[in-house]
Amino acid sequence: MPTPLLLNFYAGYGFAHFMFDGSFSDFCCMACNSSYDISMIVDERHLRTIHAVIRHGGVRAASEHLNVDPSVVSRTVAQAERLLGIAIFERQGKTLLPTAAAYTLFEYHQQQTLHQADLQTALDDIRGLRSGTVRVVAGEGFVDGLVCGPLRAFQSRYPKVFIELRTMSVDEIASSIINEGVELGVAHNPVPRDGVVSIASAPMPIRLVTAPTHHLVQRGGPVSLTELLTERLALTLPGFGLRRAIEVVEFIERTKAHPVMETNSIASLRSFVVAGLGSTVLPTIAVHAELEAAKVALLPIAHEVFESAEAKLLVRKGRRLSPAASELSQLMSAHIVGLARFA
Numbered sequence: 001m002p003t004p005l006l007l008n009f010y011a012g013y014g015f016a017h018f019m020f021d022g023s024f025s026d027f028c029c030m031a032c033n034s035s036y037d038i039s040m041i042v043d044e045r046h047l048r049t050i051h052a053v054i055r056h057g058g059v060r061a062a063s064e065h066l067n068v069d070p071s072v073v074s075r076t077v078a079q080a081e082r083l084l085g086i087a088i089f090e091r092q093g094k095t096l097l098p099t100a101a102a103y104t105l106f107e108y109h110q111q112q113t114l115h116q117a118d119l120q121t122a123l124d125d126i127r128g129l130r131s132g133t134v135r136v137v138a139g140e141g142f143v144d145g146l147v148c149g150p151l152r153a154f155q156s157r158y159p160k161v162f163i164e165l166r167t168m169s170v171d172e173i174a175s176s177i178i179n180e181g182v183e184l185g186v187a188h189n190p191v192p193r194d195g196v197v198s199i200a201s202a203p204m205p206i207r208l209v210t211a212p213t214h215h216l217v218q219r220g221g222p223v224s225l226t227e228l229l230t231e232r233l234a235l236t237l238p239g240f241g242l243r244r245a246i247e248v249v250e251f252i253e254r255t256k257a258h259p260v261m262e263t264n265s266i267a268s269l270r271s272f273v274v275a276g277l278g279s280t281v282l283p284t285i286a287v288h289a290e291l292e293a294a295k296v297a298l299l300p301i302a303h304e305v306f307e308s309a310e311a312k313l314l315v316r317k318g319r320r321l322s323p324a325a326s327e328l329s330q331l332m333s334a335h336i337v338g339l340a341r342f343a
Contacts, residue, residue, distance in 0.1 A: 046080040047109040054098050054106050117181035124322040132324045133162045137176050138186035140167045140266040141286035150331035161324045170241040177316050183325035185314040189241030200313040200333035202340040206306040207298040210279035222302040232278030234261040249305050284342040
């Protein structure tokens with residue numbers, strides 16, 4: 001008869017102990033059995049780490065997202081594998097390849113996060129708008145307008161509701177709404193994605209932003225694609241709505257842009273032009289202050305892709321917004337529709 005095995009494992013806020021009358025391999029089989037409570041084996045820390053490694057494509061990127069040392073990520077993954085008795089990742093050199101178990105845990109954590117958000121919504125329904133949190137993500141160019149407009153109005157009415165506002169690329173905005181429980185996202189030129197719907201939009205064409213003394217400004221009129229691509233351009237990195245417009249045009253017209261600078265910062269693009277280093281492409285709203293101060297000039301670009309770009313307020317399809325998020329969404333919808341004046 002096997003000797004009872006005393007197992008200690010981390011379970012949330014301390015160490016839990018239980019007696020298991022069997023071998024370690026028997027314990028591992030029990031841990032993998034669907035009838036066993038997985039939350040007693042791996043906790044939120046393990047699941048969050050595994051989710052980050054898969055979503056961000058590696059240990060180092062996951063560590064940056066989680067704001068921990070890469071060694072912490074590696075140890076947490078190894079601990080989860082020991083507790084479950086299965087390989088979560090296959091190691092090929094420095095690369096971690098997710099196994100079927102990894103994707104199963106990834107999906108479990110994703111659904112758990114969404115269920116927690118739904119529970120929070122139900123509790124907020126009971127409490128009303130006396131407290132709670134609304135998570136908002138947006139492209140950098142929208143932030144000033146959101147803070148001075150709908151967010152300011154909302155917090156003056158509901159001062160005890162906490163707002164989390166983050167800036168990110170259009171791809172990250174969609175992913176955070178689908179995977180991370182973010183309620184509201186404002187994006188420029190987003191690509192349609194399963195699981196995300198738009199509840200408000202406004203035309204927001206992309207313009208050539210350049211120096212007021214530029215010869216194209218003196219000439220006036222729309223800029224041709226050939227003229228655009230011969231400019232010294234600073235562009236956003238891939239993954240941003242502005243860069244996607246460029247990529248679509250490159251594909252349609254079978255041409256290629258050759259930027260002299262790439263960045264994830266709209267402010268850097270503005271500074272690039274103001275410093276006289278070249279031109280960029282942005283919607284009017286992103287350079288409104290510089291335009292009024294005559295530091296930059298705008299010219300339309302003669303291509304339908306640039307003219308048809310839109311700003312959109314996004315939510316997860318089928319999600320019931322909390323009372324706070326629903327109230328804020330109405331204010332943000334009116335704000336987005338009002339952005340048409342910048343077209």
